[in-house]
Amino acid sequence: MSKDYNKYFIKPSIKDARKRINNDTQTIDFNEYFNIKGFGEGKTYALETFGCQGNEADSETISGILESLKFKKSDSLEHADLILLNTCAIRENAENRVFGELGRLKKYKRNNPDLILGVCGCMPQEEKVVEKIMKHVPQVDLVFGTHNIYKLPEYLETVILSKERVIEVYSEEGSIVENLPKIRENARKAWVNIMFGCDEFCTYCIVPYTRGKERSRDPKAIIDEVNELIAEGYQEVTLLGQNVNSYGRDFIDRSYSFANLLEDLSKLPIPRVRFTTSHPKDFDFKTVDVIAKGGNLMPYIHLPVQSGSNEVLKRMNRKYTRESYLELIHYIYESIPSVSITTDIIVAFPGETEAQFEETLDLVRQCHFEGAYTFIFSKREGTPAYHYEDLLTFEEKKSRLHKLNKVVNEGFYGGTKRFEGKIVDVLVDGVSKNNDKVLAGYTENNKLINFTGDQSLIGKIVKVKVTEAMTWFLRGELIE
Ligand code: 5AD
Ligand code: SF4
Numbered sequence: 001m002s003k004d005y006n007k008y009f010i011k012p013s014i015k016d017a018r019k020r021i022n023n024d025t026q027t028i029d030f031n032e033y034f035n036i037k038g039f040g041e042g043k044t045y046a047l048e049t050f051g052c053q054g055n056e057a058d059s060e061t062i063s064g065i066l067e068s069l070k071f072k073k074s075d076s077l078e079h080a081d082l083i084l085l086n087t088c089a090i091r092e093n094a095e096n097r098v099f100g101e102l103g104r105l106k107k108y109k110r111n112n113p114d115l116i117l118g119v120c121g122c123m124p125q126e127e128k129v130v131e132k133i134m135k136h137v138p139q140v141d142l143v144f145g146t147h148n149i150y151k152l153p154e155y156l157e158t159v160i161l162s163k164e165r166v167i168e169v170y171s172e173e174g175s176i177v178e179n180l181p182k183i184r185e186n187a188r189k190a191w192v193n194i195m196f197g198c199d200e201f202c203t204y205c206i207v208p209y210t211r212g213k214e215r216s217r218d219p220k221a222i223i224d225e226v227n228e229l230i231a232e233g234y235q236e237v238t239l240l241g242q243n244v245n246s247y248g249r250d251f252i253d254r255s256y257s258f259a260n261l262l263e264d265l266s267k268l269p270i271p272r273v274r275f276t277t278s279h280p281k282d283f284d285f286k287t288v289d290v291i292a293k294g295g296n297l298m299p300y301i302h303l304p305v306q307s308g309s310n311e312v313l314k315r316m317n318r319k320y321t322r323e324s325y326l327e328l329i330h331y332i333y334e335s336i337p338s339v340s341i342t343t344d345i346i347v348a349f350p351g352e353t354e355a356q357f358e359e360t361l362d363l364v365r366q367c368h369f370e371g372a373y374t375f376i377f378s379k380r381e382g383t384p385a386y387h388y389e390d391l392l393t394f395e396e397k398k399s400r401l402h403k404l405n406k407v408v409n410e411g412f413y414g415g416t417k418r419f420e421g422k423i424v425d426v427l428v429d430g431v432s433k434n435n436d437k438v439l440a441g442y443t444e445n446n447k448l449i450n451f452t453g454d455q456s457l458i459g460k461i462v463k464v465k466v467t468e469a470m471t472w473f474l475r476g477e478l479i480e
Pocket of ligand 2: 198199200205207208242243279
């Protein structure tokens with residue numbers, strides 16, 4: 001089946017995505033936009049999600065839209081009538097994985113020509129990806145980006161009923177869409193978007209191009225969503241944004257900030273509030289003071305540092321220094337003594353010298369991080385760092401990553417060890433991956449813990465005594 005695109009054919013442009021227009025963000029109500037029709041009746045879907053929590057949250061919206069069109073979740077890829085890949089563009093290997101998967105999925109299309117194959121998320125926001133899909137994977141029927149998920153009903157109607165191909169990727173972010181349907185993966189823990197996009201333009205990062213201008217949701221919409229989750233029995237929310245600390249910066253009067261939002265959420269009867277991701281430049285002491293009051297604001301902060309060298313931070317356009325980062329870390333430890341801090345680090349950023357890399361190792365030791373996501377710099381076309389001279393061999397880069405991970409793992413272990421013998425509150429997620437007689441959950445400090453207990457405890461917060469610290473997780477005994 002070869003399809004034409006008559007109606008929908010808009011390709012992305014990284015150049016246009018770089019622009020920031022200072023217009024006011026509009027809010028659309030999904031319910032007013034669509035008259036949902038049940039043309040998915042009798043059809044099944046499979047959705048594969050790659051990348052960050054932002055994509056996981058988007059996939060819950062995609063499932064919500066599909067199920068409101070009466071699609072049902074398929075038990076396998078093989079039997080699905082619609083397969084959608086929600087993709088990640090952050091590093092080259094994430095993209096390679098998606099192209100590998102598309103190669104694998106071609107065979108399903110051969111067996112079932114009516115199968116609809118779609119690609120969405122961050123990768124389609126890059127023009128080179130859309131060109132590659134058109135050239136090498138013409139089996140793909142549907143391509144859309146991060147800004148137009150809400151138009152999925154219209155696209156599917158075109159692909160299914162008019163048998164036309166759809167490629168529609170906007171390079172300028174549009175509105176904030178409220179009241180999107182959602183099928184949440186977890187019945188006790190929920191993602192809550194508080195903002196979209198990013199205006200930081202760190203020189204290595206593709207996100208400001210794939211996710212567009214920073215736009216904050218109205219505080220009332222966020223609080224209403226959390227209240228609905230509470231009514232449904234949710235125990236934990238994680239507030240999502242690329243830089244949550246700049247929440248509200250786009251509001252005209254700018255008087256309501258992230259600290260205000262946390263303060264308001266701390267008054268709601270939900271046991272746990274988390275947030276990610278933070279930017280050291282915008283993480284103000286006022287926010288630390290609010291978290292320090294405790295309550296439902298969890299003592300866990302993910303604070304990506306990226307590098308310990310001022311020279312490298314400058315070339316990354318991070319807009320803070322090693323010294324100001326350390327000052328913030330000290331203030332956090334002083335104010336919230338029980339806190340666990342984790343971070344993100346990029347090694348072998350173009351031009352990073354051995355001495356600058358050593359500065360990162362030294363900073364990691366000083367900060368007592370209890371975990372870190374560590375990455376080798378990956379060149380992203382369209383970003384400034386794509387053009388920076390990159391002289392290290394892959395072996396040298398891997399060696400730096402390996403050295404860094406050794407130091408990071410000491411921190412991981414230190415972070416679990418300090419809880420040995422302590423009693424911790426655990427939100428029980430489910431059974432352990434390796435043994436269904438064992439329960440698994442997370443402590444307030446976001447440590448994975450395994451312990452023996454009845455499955456009726458799933459979804460509850462229980463007290464557990466930590467008996468043994470491993471590098472990546474804790475073992476414990478239920479005490480209540
Ligand atoms: N190369 C390697 N790591 C990157 N990250 C973002 N862009 C790149 C890139 N081009 C990392 C940063 C960020 C995390 C989500 O991914 O550390 O904090
Ligand atoms: Fe990327 Fe920097 Fe924005 Fe984070 S703050 S999403 S690293 S540009």
